[in-house]
Amino acid sequence: MTTTTTQLDGGTAVRLETVSKTYGHGRNALLALDQVSLEVGPGEFVCLLGASGCGKSTLLSLVAGLDRPSTGQISTNGHKVAMMFQDPALFPWLTVGANVELAFRAGGVPKAERRARAAEFLELVHLGGFGGKRPHELSGGMRQRVALARALAQSSSSEGSAVLLMDEPFGALDAMTRDLLHDELERIWRERSLSVLFVTHNVREAVRLGDRVVLLSSRPGRVVEEFPVELARPRRTDSAEVATLAARITDRLKEEVARHGR
Numbered sequence: 001m002t003t004t005t006t007q008l009d010g011g012t013a014v015r016l017e018t019v020s021k022t023y024g025h026g027r028n029a030l031l032a033l034d035q036v037s038l039e040v041g042p043g044e045f046v047c048l049l050g051a052s053g054c055g056k057s058t059l060l061s062l063v064a065g066l067d068r069p070s071t072g073q074i075s076t077n078g079h080k081v082a083m084m085f086q087d088p089a090l091f092p093w094l095t096v097g098a099n100v101e102l103a104f105r106a107g108g109v110p111k112a113e114r115r116a117r118a119a120e121f122l123e124l125v126h127l128g129g130f131g132g133k134r135p136h137e138l139s140g141g142m143r144q145r146v147a148l149a150r151a152l153a154q155s156s157s158s159e160g161s162a163v164l165l166m167d168e169p170f171g172a173l174d175a176m177t178r179d180l181l182h183d184e185l186e187r188i189w190r191e192r193s194l195s196v197l198f199v200t201h202n203v204r205e206a207v208r209l210g211d212r213v214v215l216l217s218s219r220p221g222r223v224v225e226e227f228p229v230e231l232a233r234p235r236r237t238d239s240a241e242v243a244t245l246a247a248r249i250t251d252r253l254k255e256e257v258a259r260h261g262r
């Protein structure tokens with residue numbers, strides 16, 4: 001079994017080389033990812049699309065180091081990596097500010113500095129006045145902004161840009177809130193030169209946000225096609241250009257799903 005997470009190579013923020021992942025053993029073995037090779041450049045925004053169960057979340061968890069590949073290599077080139085999920089996963093008994101401050105606890109940052117830095121990240125997501133609230137006092141979109149602030153805080157570092165892994169972060173939000181958060185994420189991505197790997201089921205969302213859209217096959221997940229998105233930013237999810245490319249990608253996705261019968 002070859003399992004390596006290297007920290008040294010030039011020019012990429014994330015690199016997967018022929019990564020496979022099998023869950024279970026023997027007759028219960030399930031091949032979730034099959035020889036996936038993929039790169040995210042520094043400052044690049046890559047969206048990952050695929051049918052349900054094709055291994056998108058598995059891929060993110062391997063890059064985050066939450067699990068190990070069965071074979072292949074993953075490199076994050078020394079970048080700090082943070083992850084954000086569909087569920088904001090905030091601690092309900094802590095204030096919004098304290099939830100963000102948690103990102104600094106492991107680093108031994110003194111309390112006053114933790115508080116000041118948490119406030120900065122809340123400003124960044126336009127929640128400057130909300131540090132003293134509890135999560136239940138916020139809307140779903142605001143809670144996701146807190147989760148974004150915490151992920152950004154986790155990935156913050158003085159050396160170079162960070163990698164942000166996002167697993168359907170806006171999947172549970174209404175379309176209007178999602179649109180607003182797309183604008184905010186795009187602004188923050190630019191300002192902080194983040195490298196983003198963003199998983200979604202929503203083809204238009206992928207085209208709205210991505211520099212590149214990577215399509216995975218149905219299980220086992222393999223990269224079947226990559227679509228560069230050469231549309232000027234900022235884009236609108238409801239624009240004709242986004243719709244046209246999204247339709248092309250959807251057709252390819254449907255072909256892939258039909259080939260696998262699910």
Ligand SMILES: Nc1ncnc2c1ncn2[C@@H]1O[C@H](COP(=O)(O)OP(=O)(O)OP(=O)(O)O)[C@@H](O)[C@H]1O
Pocket residue numbers: 023024030032050051052053054055056057058059219
């Ligand atoms: N810890 C695990 N143990 C066993 N099987 C798993 C585990 N995690 C995921 N799987 C299986 O691996 C396959 C890929 O799952 P994964 O959640 O990565 O897919 P996905 O593309 O993110 O799905 P969705 O789009 O529905 O969220 C699925 O068949 C799933 O049942």
